[in-house]
Amino acid sequence: xxxxxxxxxxxxxxxxxxxxxxxxxxxxxxxxxxxxxxxxxxxxxxxxxxxxxxxxxxxxxxxxxxxxxxxxxxxxxxxxxxxxxxxxxxxxxxxxxxxxxxxxxxxxxxxxxxxxxxxxxxxxxxxxxxxxxxxxxxxxxxxxxxxxxxxxxxxxxxxxxxxxxxxxxxxxxxxxxxxxxxxxxxxxxxxxxxxxxxxxxxxxxxxxxxxxxxxxxxxxxxxxxxxxxxxxxxxxxxxxxxxxxxxxxxxxxxxxxxxxxxxxxxxxxxxxxxxxxxxxxxxxxxxxxxxxxxxxxxxxxxxxxxxxxxxxxxxxxxxxxxxxxxxxxxxxxxxxxxxxxxxxxxxxxxxxxxxxxxxxxxxxxxxxxxxxxxxxxxxxxxxxxxxxxxxxxxxxxxxxxxxxxxxxxxxxxxxxxxxxxxxxxxxxxxxxxxxxxxxxxxxxxxxxxxxxxxxxxxxxxxxxxxxxxxxxxxxxxxxxxxxxxxxxxxxxxxxxxxxxxxxxxxxxxxxxxxxxxxxxxxxxxxxxxxxxxxxxxxxxxxxxxxxxxxxxxxxxxxxxxxxxxxxxxxxxxxxxxxxxxxxxxxxxxxxxxxxxxxxxxxxxxxxxxxxxxxxxxxxxxxxxxxxxxxxxxxxxxxxxxxxxxxxxxxxxxxxxxxxxxxxxxxxxxxxxxxxxxxxxxxxxxxxxxxxxxxxxxxxxxxxxxxxxxxxxxxxxxxxxxxxxxxxxxxxxxxxxxxxxxxxxxxxxxxxxxxxxxxxxxxxxxxxxxxxxxxxxxxxxxxxxxxxxxxxxxxxxxxxxxxxxxxxxxxxxxxxxxxxxxxxxxxxxxxxxxxxxxxxxxxxxxxxxxxxxxxxxxxxxxxxxxxxxxxxxxxxxxxxxxxxxxxxxxxxxxxxxxxxxxxxxxxxxxxxxxxxxxxxxxxxxxxxxxxxxxxxxxxxxxxxxxxxxxxxxxxxxxxxxxxxxxxxxxxxxxxx
Numbered sequence: 001x002x003x004x005x006x007x008x009x010x011x012x013x014x015x016x017x018x019x020x021x022x023x024x025x026x027x028x029x030x031x032x033x034x035x036x037x038x039x040x041x042x043x044x045x046x047x048x049x050x051x052x053x054x055x056x057x058x059x060x061x062x063x064x065x066x067x068x069x070x071x072x073x074x075x076x077x078x079x080x081x082x083x084x085x086x087x088x089x090x091x092x093x094x095x096x097x098x099x100x101x102x103x104x105x106x107x108x109x110x111x112x113x114x115x116x117x118x119x120x121x122x123x124x125x126x127x128x129x130x131x132x133x134x135x136x137x138x139x140x141x142x143x144x145x146x147x148x149x150x151x152x153x154x155x156x157x158x159x160x161x162x163x164x165x166x167x168x169x170x171x172x173x174x175x176x177x178x179x180x181x182x183x184x185x186x187x188x189x190x191x192x193x194x195x196x197x198x199x200x201x202x203x204x205x206x207x208x209x210x211x212x213x214x215x216x217x218x219x220x221x222x223x224x225x226x227x228x229x230x231x232x233x234x235x236x237x238x239x240x241x242x243x244x245x246x247x248x249x250x251x252x253x254x255x256x257x258x259x260x261x262x263x264x265x266x267x268x269x270x271x272x273x274x275x276x277x278x279x280x281x282x283x284x285x286x287x288x289x290x291x292x293x294x295x296x297x298x299x300x301x302x303x304x305x306x307x308x309x310x311x312x313x314x315x316x317x318x319x320x321x322x323x324x325x326x327x328x329x330x331x332x333x334x335x336x337x338x339x340x341x342x343x344x345x346x347x348x349x350x351x352x353x354x355x356x357x358x359x360x361x362x363x364x365x366x367x368x369x370x371x372x373x374x375x376x377x378x379x380x381x382x383x384x385x386x387x388x389x390x391x392x393x394x395x396x397x398x399x400x401x402x403x404x405x406x407x408x409x410x411x412x413x414x415x416x417x418x419x420x421x422x423x424x425x426x427x428x429x430x431x432x433x434x435x436x437x438x439x440x441x442x443x444x445x446x447x448x449x450x451x452x453x454x455x456x457x458x459x460x461x462x463x464x465x466x467x468x469x470x471x472x473x474x475x476x477x478x479x480x481x482x483x484x485x486x487x488x489x490x491x492x493x494x495x496x497x498x499x500x501x502x503x504x505x506x507x508x509x510x511x512x513x514x515x516x517x518x519x520x521x522x523x524x525x526x527x528x529x530x531x532x533x534x535x536x537x538x539x540x541x542x543x544x545x546x547x548x549x550x551x552x553x554x555x556x557x558x559x560x561x562x563x564x565x566x567x568x569x570x571x572x573x574x575x576x577x578x579x580x581x582x583x584x585x586x587x588x589x590x591x592x593x594x595x596x597x598x599x600x601x602x603x604x605x606x607x608x609x610x611x612x613x614x615x616x617x618x619x620x621x622x623x624x625x626x627x628x629x630x631x632x633x634x635x636x637x638x639x640x641x642x643x644x645x646x647x648x649x650x651x652x653x654x655x656x657x658x659x660x661x662x663x664x665x666x667x668x669x670x671x672x673x674x675x676x677x678x679x680x681x682x683x684x685x686x687x688x689x690x691x692x693x694x695x696x697x698x699x700x701x702x703x704x705x706x707x708x709x710x711x712x713x714x715x716x717x718x719x720x721x722x723x724x725x726x727x728x729x730x731x732x733x734x735x736x737x738x739x740x741x742x743x744x745x746x747x748x749x750x751x752x753x754x755x756x757x758x759x760x761x762x763x764x765x766x767x768x769x770x771x772x773x774x775x776x777x778x779x780x781x782x783x784x785x786x787x788x789x790x791x792x793x794x795x796x797x798x799x800x801x802x803x804x805x806x807x808x809x810x811x812x813x814x815x816x817x818x819x820x821x822x823x824x825x826x827x828x829x830x831x832x833x834x835x836x837x838x839x840x841x842x843x844x845x846x847x848x849x850x851x852x853x854x855x856x857x858x859x860x861x862x863x864x865x866x867x868x869x870x871x872x873x874x875x876x877x878x879x880x881x882x883x884x885x886x887x888x889x890x891x892x893x894x895x896x897x898x899x900x901x902x903x904x905x906x907x908x909x910x911x912x913x914x915x916x917x918x919x920x921x922x923x924x925x926x927x928x929x930x931x932x933x934x935x936x937x938x939x940x941x942x943x944x945x946x947x948x949x950x951x952x953x954x955x956x957x958x959x960x961x962x963x964x965x966x967x968x969x970x971x972x973x974x975x
Contacts (some may be wrong), residue, residue: 003043005053008032011045011061012127013068014137015185015193020091021076021112023185025068025119027061028137029053038138064122071115079111080104116186120144120200128198142198147171149192149199151210153237157247157323162226165218166210168192170199182214203241230324231317238326239315248324255301257332257377259339263366264383265390266291266356292362294355295383296343298336303329307340307353335377342376360435360449366392367448391443393417397451399458410458416445430455457692457700457716505531511558513591521733522552528726529556529665538664538686540642542671542727544914549667550584553638556665558589560635561613568609569636570629572656575618577640579863580890582616597621606632619644619652626655634661642666645685646678648694653681669911671725676702679721687724691717740917742927744941747813749794749932752806757793757935760800764789787936792834794932795901799836810930814898815844817928822850822876826926827869827893831912832900833882841879841900856881862889869893882912891915895923900930902940 003009014026031041045053047069050062057065069075073087081090094101094108124144132139149170156163168175175194182194190207192199212219221229237243238250296307303314312333318325340350346369348355357365366380370392373380382390393416400411412423419439429437429447436446505527510518518526525541529552532539543549561567573581578598585594595608597617604625609615609632622629637659639645645653664686672678680697683690691697701717704710749757764786792799796808821828832838835856845852853869855862855878869878870893878894882903894916903909909929917925931937 003029003031014129014131016131020095024071067119113188144198148202153243155245162221163218235315235317239313250326252328258299259378260297261380262295263292266293290359296353300329363446364448389443391445516588525552540666540725544729554589567635570634571616571638573640623655630658636663637661639666642668642682646681648681739924744929746933747810749809750807756797790936794935794937826896827876828896829878829894830898831880831882838879852877854879855885857884889915892920897927
């Protein structure tokens with residue numbers, strides 16, 4: 001009989017007893033009479049039709065309907081049964097008395113218990129009825145009792161047996177339930193229906209403990225089985241519920257709780273040295289660091305609970321001559337939870353009441369929190385099962401650093417308890433990653449982990465004997481940071497501290513013979529060089545491209561030449577920049593005597609060097625004339641574009657490091673091109689020892705920074721090099737530079753071009769991603785080949801396929817934009833990293849009869865091409881190879897830059913742009929980057945943004961691209 005929604009109705013819930021699965025529920029909507037009473041007109045409701053009755057349903061109703069749907073016979077059959085059978089056939093088969101499936105029955109029972117518990121909790125303020133045998137849903141109303149009932153279990157022990165029974169109270173009134181047709185509606189936890197009243201219980205009573213008493217007054221336990229009964233069943237009941245006992249004793253122990261942290265060694269390490277034994281030799285072997293496991297327990301007198309033990313009480317049974325005594329230990333949950341919270345606040349993360357840390361961190365944790373934990377009821381002790389006994393007392397390190405004439409003196413006191421450890425031996429231990437040693441008591445002391453992290457650079461850079469410890473002055477940042485972090489007491493000259501802020505350095509006037517003026521930031525760089533010179537430090541001038549590193553250096557070398565005799569300096573530059581340095585010197589420092597030590601006819605002797613202020617040569621000549629050059633002791637050795645020595649194993653790097661000088665200076669706009677290692681090689685030339693040995697640098701900085709993105713190591717490295725690396729960006733200092741406007745021009749591939757691209761992408765994608773067993777190096781080579789091929793096709797398929805005769809979407813866009821630029825009288829620099837691409841551009845320009853200048857790696861007279869473009873008003877286009885023309889050129893005549901193809905390293909593109917956007921430019925510079933849509937070029941742009949962080953945090957704004965590609969990156973590129 002349908003219920004009309006246009007008339008009053010109400011949702012009710014009916015309880016019915018299924019012949020197989022027991023009590024379940026069903027929701028109904030019932031039509032109401034004019035007086036608001038329930039009528040016999042009703043209709044079942046489910047998730048399928050609930051929306052029809054939405055006007056009288058609330059959120060709880062929708063949730064209840066959903067839960068009840070899940071326990072209907074059809075739903076149970078669908079979840080657990082064979083769908084080939086009908087629902088009735090399924091229940092007959094599963095619940096057959098002789099051939100039924102007990103395992104499936106248990107699964108169904110557990111499933112129903114979970115759902116019925118949720119349903120009963122939601123029914124609290126709903127109308128619930130017992131369904132009549134005729135299917136009438138509102139036969140008898142059930143009254144759900146909100147106040148929970150309590151159960152008291154009684155034990156009466158007499159001379160022959162023990163009687164066991166429960167009594168139930170609700171609102172302090174006894175509830176009679178035996179022999180009254182009471183029903184257990186839900187077992188876990190129990191819900192009891194008696195006389196149309198539905199009760200739930202405190203302490204989550206299991207209904208199975210009440211069922212035996214529904215139609216029985218008590219259970220009799222014979223004397224012959226009572227001991228087993230008490231130990232297995234009685235003790236559990238006494239532990240969980242209130243019990244009245246007669247004939248035996250229940251004693252409740254009220255012990256003050258104690259939180260006990262027991263630690264034990266998970267892994268035993270190699271032999272442990274003793275610093276207090278005569279003749280002790282420290283091993284060079286680095287032991288594997290073990291781990292310490294902490295186990296949290298709560299002790300109440302003689303009884304102990306693991307922290308993950310949920311039982312609120314513990315009951316122990318003791319049999320006497322005539323009876324039994326039950327000892328009940330009640331836990332203080334509030335107190336225990338407060339202690340758990342205290343541990344969590346210290347970083348203690350529980351897993352099954354255990355907490356595991358590397359040994360160094362573990363003893364750092366103990367040392368840091370021992371006193372506070374002890375005050376709050378904790379005891380920390382070592383497991384008695386450990387064979388090695390650890391020292392858990394206080395450890396301390398006190399360091400004083402004093403500035404001396406040429407170095408810093410270090411005084412240190414290190415203590416473990418009452419024992420003082422020599423700094424010299426502690427240093428050896430820390431550098432060898434040896435974390436522990438024996439004290440005279442036989443206890444093993446573990447060096448706190450923070451000593452390794454906070455003092456590792458100090459230990460690595462300190463030059464020590466048993467009684468003297470010195471640190472070179474160029475480690476002033478390290479000393480300053482130790483003072484700032486209160487890790488050492490520092491005594492240092494204020495003037496030396498100023499090197500961390502070069503803008504406040506003493507002003508040094510320019511020599512009168514200097515022609516021209518220096519901009520304020522250039523003069524600050526000049527002052528910085530003088531300050532470095534005063535303290536005999538080397539430096540790296542790393543100003544942005546176009547900010548005048550050359551003129552700052554020439555001004556400084558001019559001032560050096562005026563001091564005393566024998567001030568000859570060696571200036572080493574790329575061959576392509578010899579002429580540029582010569583021109584700049586003639587312009588700004590014409591009084592400097594300059595020897596150009598290059599060319600086949602150069603005098604291969606050092607005897608004339610003293611007659612000159614500067615010997616200007618190339619990296620190639622240094623390699624060839626090393627035996628000559630290293631005979632002379634120069635005042636300064638200056639390396640321009642010093643990334644030329646970024647590889648410490650290269651012959652160029654080894655050669656320049658054999659040269660001798662009083663001071664060293666390096667110039668580069670990109671100290672890091674591929675890896676943090678580039679920085680080590682160059683800084684180690686300028687300030688030997690500043691970054692430690694190559695192996696130390698790799699372990700302490702390169703690997704943590706590049707492989708693990710260790711922000712702390714990055715910060716430390718930046719702090720160490722900061723005083724000796726002067727880096728200014730154009731955006732910071734060259735406020736008079738014109739605007740730079742960058743635009744990306746997206747190009748669509750021709751149909752034939754796109755077909756070739758997709759074929760090549762599929763080929764390389766399958767080769768790379770399917771080659772799961774391939775060597776990493778082989779896969780990287782294959783990846784490079786594939787990416788190069790795809791980039792060539794994206795530019796113009798002719799770069800990869802000579803026989804290709806169709807067009808290129810990018811070339812069409814370039815041609816269109818170039819025509820527009822030329823019509824508006826702009827001078828244009830066109831950069832590509834592919835010489836073949838420049839050749840295609842040449843063909844196009846020749847067809848258009850447009851004159852152009854050209855420069856790539858094979859161009860011999862570079863400056864001729866540069867001067868021609870700079871001075872000839874009719875020459876509007878300059879084709880340049882990105883690699884050959886990205887540095888050392890001043891092309892301010894141009895105001896438009898075309899980047900034909902994106903490069904992995906954005907800094908290389910920035911260098912190319914800076915050929916035009918530099919000091920001397922008075923026009924807005926327009927940059928156009930041509931990107932082929934739906935190609936690898938678009939993905940390169942995204943990856944450039946994702947791969948920038950490392951070097952931008954150090955000195956420049958890029959990091960190694962290829963080495964940092966993950967398998968996900970490769971899939972994205974080739975996707």
